[in-house]
Amino acid sequence: MLSNNTDCSLTEVKKSSNAIDPLPPDVDRPMWSVMIPIYNRTIYLEQAIASVIEQMREYAAERIQIELIDNCSTNPEIEFLIQRLAKQHRISVYRQPQTVSMVENLNTCIRRAHGHLIHILHDDDIVLPGFYQSLEAAFTQEPSIGAAYCRHGHIDENNRQQNYLSSLERSTSGIIPNFLKRIAVYSLVDPPAMVVKRSVYEHLGGFRPELYGACDHEMWRRIAAHYPIWFEPQVLACFRVHSRSQTSAFVRTGKNIVNMRQSIETTRSYLPKSTAERIAKRAMEECALYALRNAFRVLSRGDITATKAQIREALKCSYSLKVIVALFLVPFLAVASSLKRYLERNRE
Template identity: 35%
Template sequence: MAINQVEGNILQEEGHWEEAIASYYQALKLNPQNWEIYNRLGQVYQAQNQITETISVYRQGLTLLNPHYAKAVAAYQNAAITQEMLVTPPIPQGEVTVGDYEFPAIPPVTESEKPRPFWTVVIPVYNRTNYLLECLASVLVQWPGAEQMEILVIDNASTPPLFDLVNSIGRGVIRYYRNQENIGVLPNHNVGISLSRGQWIHILHDDDCVLPGFYNRLQQSLQGCPDSIGAAFGNFEYFNEKGTVVEKGEVISWFGDDKGIPQNFLQAIGVTCPLQVPAVVIRRVTHEQLGGYYPHLVCASEWELYKRIAVSYNWWYEPESFARYRIHSHRLTDDDLSSGILATSIRQGIEISKSYLPVEHRADITIQACSYNFNYCLTRAAIPLKSGNVAGALRMLQEILKLDRSPQALAKLFAWLTQDEVAPVREEIIAKLLSVPVDNIPTELQPPQTAIAP
């Protein structure tokens, strides 16, 4: 990495925007083919809300580095076409039964003479714009042409519409649809899947991104793979609001360095989910067979989907880190933790998968999942208290007691309640207990009786 680029990275991390910009432009003079520098410049301009400059630097880098993009944009401009905002067309409604549950059906692709692309990238959006251009650019820089990839942005009735922002760098390449009303997060994902024509589908959230090589590397492995493979994943990196990588994902520690079909994947994914959405791709026929995202799960919905797929299909694993999952203050996951909803969804997801897990593994996987996620939620139950949300903490405790009421679990719960930082929730529990007749107190909430020698 060039000295100017390193200096730019440090200055960007420290918030010295103008100095960082100067360093990055010096680095570009030495290496104008370096996409990471264009991306960093885009991040700095975006952080200052200089949208015109952000768009300009991304378009400059994309045009220089991706001839497919440059050709498509030039052809669009020369044709003098006025692109109109597309309204999301009606989606055929249906259901697919897996286990004891009904999941939204994904209609098959209508046969046509036009060849299907290998990839469909679906980017669901709603109102957020802080990282959208970076997300779009990360796909566009490796767009291999319309014959190989279609990119769909599904706007869930943002106010104002994100049409102009998307078209500022995607005109001529990206197809933008806008729902006439907000249909919810997961139904919006399913709309994108239903509108797709690609053989493989990649859901990419607007605050995440992929690195150059993501699609090419996966396509090399998946092209011509056996029908038994229904989905694929790779390792990923966590990065922050400034675009700095803070740690590697957990996948590599679970599955090692050897690419291919991981052994005992169902037993692993059945207990918890080490994957993140930007690092996962799913074959479209898999969705046609098993349905889309279950809309009644407020969060952790991808975990349920991955389990559903693992019951019927093998997964393919690429150990490289070509995707990035952003950690920032506006993540939906943070709100889910604070309200306690995440614990509820985890419990519900375990109940759903219990109905379709193979009989020979069902009990073992379910018990392990309940125990693991009891501990996972308990270690995060203090998070709502940081924002003064005692009700959210109580909800999490109520949910984890539905997961695991073993003596070992209850001992951990009582030990957790002795901590000073959780005094508010402890006092709330005591107040509730004092207002209930002793005979009506649930057994699991009664303290253990200690025999006193006469």
């Protein structure tokens, strides 16, 4: 049951710049639209595309749309690369007339998608064999779902697996019960793991421009407030963590936490009034703890600017006992981590 607050927010979405119009009835509709937003970066693009193409070889051409959405790149290497990739594979290219915000480029991906299912794959992430087959099966088996995602891991610049796996929401494939209560508190889904029906974006709108670095977190929460979400426990996608990412730039300024805090405030309107305050408070505490984990990580690398930014924004989220204890542990853990790496290097 939607709250009055949620109904109002949907009305606002319909009038806003992130509204997604339905496609004309005479448009040919493939099953899949794999949309890849790009801007200037070439280093990982071929790998991202290859991870899609390898799985799509058995699909008839009319069942898939693969399109690069270039945000008016200024890097001359991009043009040569995408022309070669377009000829080599059955993919199309759309170039923005001028550079727009990252969020507007994501919404362009949605608007240009013709498929019933939309997968937005950032140019530095990859999907693993079985991703499209498994998630398409989810929508076939349970037509009521609005989105589906898989368990996923992190990789670094050199494709090495990092010590991270997303949480195991259930041991078998299926709908996650009471998912909104969990995702309203925790950031559970990285973008390459998520597939959304186009009709859901048409109903709820696209990504919110004002949330920028946390626009995906808010989008998944918005969907969870209105539709069942399916979980696939196989690890079928990888999110890349590297210094060239937009996320890394946000960490240095603290903007990642600013956006996450804004996302939590926005999510209040999707929650039942009786629990909204309690859930938002837990979410703010978790956001602060996440910021302090970032602070530990960047301090162990010697990045004082990023450390200060993450601590500053953490304390704007919460002053809970957990947060204060974690704050005092940051320098000790960072020193221990640096010492461990020093000893490992000298042992070699």
